[in-house]
Amino acid sequence: MSVAFINLVFINSLFQGVIETDHRQLISTTTGNIMLSPREEGALFGGVEDAVAKISRVEGITGVSDQIVLPAVIEREESRKNIEVWAVNPSREKRVTVIHEKVISGYYFRRDNEPGILIGKRIAYDEKPGGRSLIVKESKSVALQIAGESIELPVLGVFETLSDYADSRAYLPRSVIEDMFPEYRDKATRIIIKAAKRGGEEELVKKLKNTGLPGKFVTWQEASERSESLTESFVTINALLTSVGFMIAAVTIFIIMYVDITHKRLEIGILRALGIKSHIIATTFVLQTIVYSLFGVMVGAGLFFGIIMPYFRWKPFIIPIGDVKLAVVPADFISRAVAVVLVAIASGLIPAIISLRKRILDEILGR
Numbered sequence: 001m002s003v004a005f006i007n008l009v010f011i012n013s014l015f016q017g018v019i020e021t022d023h024r025q026l027i028s029t030t031t032g033n034i035m036l037s038p039r040e041e042g043a044l045f046g047g048v049e050d051a052v053a054k055i056s057r058v059e060g061i062t063g064v065s066d067q068i069v070l071p072a073v074i075e076r077e078e079s080r081k082n083i084e085v086w087a088v089n090p091s092r093e094k095r096v097t098v099i100h101e102k103v104i105s106g107y108y109f110r111r112d113n114e115p116g117i118l119i120g121k122r123i124a125y126d127e128k129p130g131g132r133s134l135i136v137k138e139s140k141s142v143a144l145q146i147a148g149e150s151i152e153l154p155v156l157g158v159f160e161t162l163s164d165y166a167d168s169r170a171y172l173p174r175s176v177i178e179d180m181f182p183e184y185r186d187k188a189t190r191i192i193i194k195a196a197k198r199g200g201e202e203e204l205v206k207k208l209k210n211t212g213l214p215g216k217f218v219t220w221q222e223a224s225e226r227s228e229s230l231t232e233s234f235v236t237i238n239a240l241l242t243s244v245g246f247m248i249a250a251v252t253i254f255i256i257m258y259v260d261i262t263h264k265r266l267e268i269g270i271l272r273a274l275g276i277k278s279h280i281i282a283t284t285f286v287l288q289t290i291v292y293s294l295f296g297v298m299v300g301a302g303l304f305f306g307i308i309m310p311y312f313r314w315k316p317f318i319i320p321i322g323d324v325k326l327a328v329v330p331a332d333f334i335s336r337a338v339a340v341v342l343v344a345i346a347s348g349l350i351p352a353i354i355s356l357r358k359r360i361l362d363e364i365l366g367r
Contacts, residue, residue: 004249005300008242008336010308013326014317015238021322023224028098029166031220032065032192033201034208039216044187052092054211055193060204063095063194068177068184074123074170075143083123084169085146087177087184090114096194099159099171106157113175116156117142120167124158144170149180162322242336246343253344257289258351282352289348293341301337 027033036055038045045051048066055064068087073080090109094100099118100108108118119142141154153176161167178185195204201219208217309326316323 002296002300002303004245004252005297005337005340006304006308007248008245008340009300009304009328009333010326011241011245012238012332012336013309013328014324015235016327016329016332017317017324018319018321020327021324023220025161025163025166025322026224027198027220029161029163030097030192031218031223032063032096033195033198033220034193034204035218035220035223036191036193036208036213036215037218038189039214044184044189045191045215046187048186048188048191051191051213054213055191055208058204058207058211060196060200060207061193062196063092064191065089065092065096066174066188066191067093068174068187069189070146070177072170073145074119075145076140081123085144085172085177086169087172087174089174090171093171096192098161099166102159102161103157104160106155108157108159109171109173113173114156115153115173115176117144117153118157118159118171119155120169121158121160122164122167123170146177146180151176151180162318164321246339249340250343250347253289253293254347254351256292257285257348260288261285261351282349285352286345286349289344290341292348293344296344297337297340 036045036051045066052064052066055061065088070085070087072083072085074083075081090100090112094108103118104121105124106118109116141152144151144153153172159167174184193204193208195201201221205217205219309328312326316325318324
């Protein structure tokens with residue numbers, strides 16, 4: 001019974017962990033908690049410095065980063081790739097995203113106007129049959145073509161977030177783009193905002209709108225079409241596996257109670273012959289089932305929180321979207337524990353009813 005309960009909780013916690021990791025990656029690498037974009041597609045913000053100052057003064061905001069996102073082509077020797085370049089203020093970007101923490105080779109920008117490029121691992125490595133070959137690494141220079149203009153930049157470092165989208169982009173200081181294209185000074189294609197805590201973004205949006213800033217405020221939930229698709233897929237899979245888990249729990253308790261009742265047929269027959277009502281005998285078996293199921297749930301919960309959860313915190317699952325740890329939603333955990341007990345009661349009651357419908361003499365004689 002404990003194993004069946006652990007199986008139910010583990011599956012749900014694993015899927016919750018995958019969804020949580022996907023959400024965390026989106027917020028910490030791409031959108032922040034809230035993203036401010038121009039109302040018109042492809043337009044630019046003006047007065048970025050003033051906008052950043054206004055947003056920073058709103059209570060509950062811990063970081064603001066203005067970004068210029070541009071398509072580009074990166075070249076080195078015979079290698080050529082189409083990428084996205086994100087021009088940022090490095091010190092502001094550090095307060096909103098985790099890119100600076102994910103550098104696996106080289107280093108993050110040491111000053112806001114340091115000329116150089118920081119590239120994602122999917123750019124640095126070229127996928128080829130039989131393995132990967134490094135085409136770009138720190139201290140080497142690459143040619144970057146943006147809007148018909150070319151520039152040679154040293155590669156300061158390579159980062160890896162385990163998010164395919166994030167690892168397929170490159171970062172530049174805003175100063176590089178502003179020197180190449182003066183029309184981008186004090187402008188941005190988007191501003192991402194980090195909140196002190198996740199949740200309550202709608203209230204923050206209301207406060208931000210009161211500042212009078214133009215543009216469209218989008219929360220990370222609204223920006224995440226991919227996460228919604230992922231969530232829907234996992235909800236379906238989780239429901240199917242949960243159904244199987246409940247069936248296993250039901251069959252387990254049914255077998256236990258059936259074997260127990262079979263061995264007590266003589267006692268049941270004698271009790272019925274003495275005038276004990278069938279519903280009273282059935283109630284005793286139901287109480288026995290409740291004890292079995294509660295004990296199984298408690299032992300399972302103890303093993304799950306005492307051994308399994310700590311183990312996967314220490315050694316998380318490594319999948320393409322990030323490191324996944326088990327995540328428990330208290331309401332789901334309690335509902336599953338209650339459901340296991342109810343399923344066990346129903347499963348234990350069935351063999352009891354079947355046995356009590358037999359004739360007393362057949363029970364005593366074991367026929």
